[in-house]
Amino acid sequence: MEQITIDQVQKQLERFLNKDVYVHLETTNGAYASHNNDKAYNVGAFIRNAQVNYKHAKIVGSGNAFRVGLKLDIGWIYAEGLSQYEVDDNDRLLMAGHDREGRLMVALEISETPFTY
Amino acid sequence: MSFVEKHVVVIYPHPDDEAFGASGTITKFREQGVPVTYLCGTLGEMGRNMGNPTFANRETLPEVRKKELIDACKVLDVELKMLGYRDKTLEFESRDEIAEHLKGLIETIEPSLVITHYPGHAVHPDHDALGAAAIEAVKRIETNRRPNVWAQAISRNHLEELGEPDISIDISPFFKKKMQTILAHHSQAQGVLGSMNPETDDIEAIAKERLGNEQFYTWNF
Numbered sequence: 001m002e003q004i005t006i007d008q009v010q011k012q013l014e015r016f017l018n019k020d021v022y023v024h025l026e027t028t029n030g031a032y033a034s035h036n037n038d039k040a041y042n043v044g045a046f047i048r049n050a051q052v053n054y055k056h057a058k059i060v061g062s063g064n065a066f067r068v069g070l071k072l073d074i075g076w077i078y079a080e081g082l083s084q085y086e087v088d089d090n091d092r093l094l095m096a097g098h099d100r101e102g103r104l105m106v107a108l109e110i111s112e113t114p115f116t117y
Numbered sequence: 118m119s120f121v122e123k124h125v126v127v128i129y130p131h132p133d134d135e136a137f138g139a140s141g142t143i144t145k146f147r148e149q150g151v152p153v154t155y156l157c158g159t160l161g162e163m164g165r166n167m168g169n170p171t172f173a174n175r176e177t178l179p180e181v182r183k184k185e186l187i188d189a190c191k192v193l194d195v196e197l198k199m200l201g202y203r204d205k206t207l208e209f210e211s212r213d214e215i216a217e218h219l220k221g222l223i224e225t226i227e228p229s230l231v232i233t234h235y236p237g238h239a240v241h242p243d244h245d246a247l248g249a250a251a252i253e254a255v256k257r258i259e260t261n262r263r264p265n266v267w268a269q270a271i272s273r274n275h276l277e278e279l280g281e282p283d284i285s286i287d288i289s290p291f292f293k294k295k296m297q298t299i300l301a302h303h304s305q306a307q308g309v310l311g312s313m314n315p316e317t318d319d320i321e322a323i324a325k326e327r328l329g330n331e332q333f334y335t336w337n338f
């Protein structure tokens with residue numbers, strides 16, 4: 001993955017406009033957060049292969065912290081803390097944010113074909 | 118402590134659980150000529166560690182970890198079976214179905230010992246769920262053919278709640294192999310050992326202290 005630049009990722013987001021696409025959205029602080037630190041909470045959520053069709057998309061932010069919003073007919077998809085992206089061999093747009101140790105904290109991925117499940 | 122085992126089956130959900138949890142014990146069995154089979158529940162598809170610096174992403178991680186798992190099992194010289202469940206979802210699957218799946222495999226392999234996580238004391242929901250299913254599977258085997266079970270607890274309060282584990286394996290003679298197995302899980306090892314600096318820290322000394330013994334509770338059916 002490489003560092004996000006708004007121009008590049010904005011173009012990629014627009015590639016999927018008005019198409020039926022599959023989304024993977026995830027955030028996590030790991031299954032061991034409260035094991036390693038009893039003041040911490042385990043929090044996480046993911047949705048894999050949500051089928052959506054978005055009409056409008058925007059990436060905002062700077063430096064190491066970008067936000068992406070996808071506007072749906074009757075709702076939104078939102079991710080915060082993205083810093084890296086990649087267009088993989090299957091033409092999927094993968095975006096993620098990692099902590100200092102390289103651990104994934106948030107991911108938003110868009111594809112025209114389903115993600116493996 | 119010495120054992121006479123016919124065959125040992127290790128049941129954990131993630132590639133690397135065998136390395137951190139039982140690779141010393143596994144090595145001890147292998148050096149005695151005991152066959153060991155690792156039934157690995159998932160490919161750790163939802164792991165957070167992507168290497169440091171990152172070299173995997175959410176979509177490449179399953180293949181990366183599958184390769185690491187195969188390499189680790191080569192280091193340990195154990196047979197590997199991947200069970201094909203998905204990381205983080207084991208607790209939501211039917212306990213009954215997983216137990217039947219495992220029971221079929223155990224009845225084919227006919228081990229004398231099964232090693233798994235101690236349900237309720239294994240911290241990660243996948244550990245608890247697969248440990249519970251493994252114990253249920255063994256419970257369903259008729260008593261005269263039933264293998265022993267060693268259950269591994271890693272919760273902070275397991276000593277208070279369960280007492281001292283009755284099985285404690287000093288793995289210091291097998292420590293090199295344990296480190297090799299952990300390091301085979303390249304994408305994950307740094308997440309756990311990564312705070313150490315190989316230039317300045319005596320990694321072996323630190324890891325020996327942290328990972329010096331492998332302990333288990335004999336399950337009472």
Ligand SMILES: [Zn+2]
Pocket residue numbers: 130131134241244
């Ligand atoms: Zn695990």
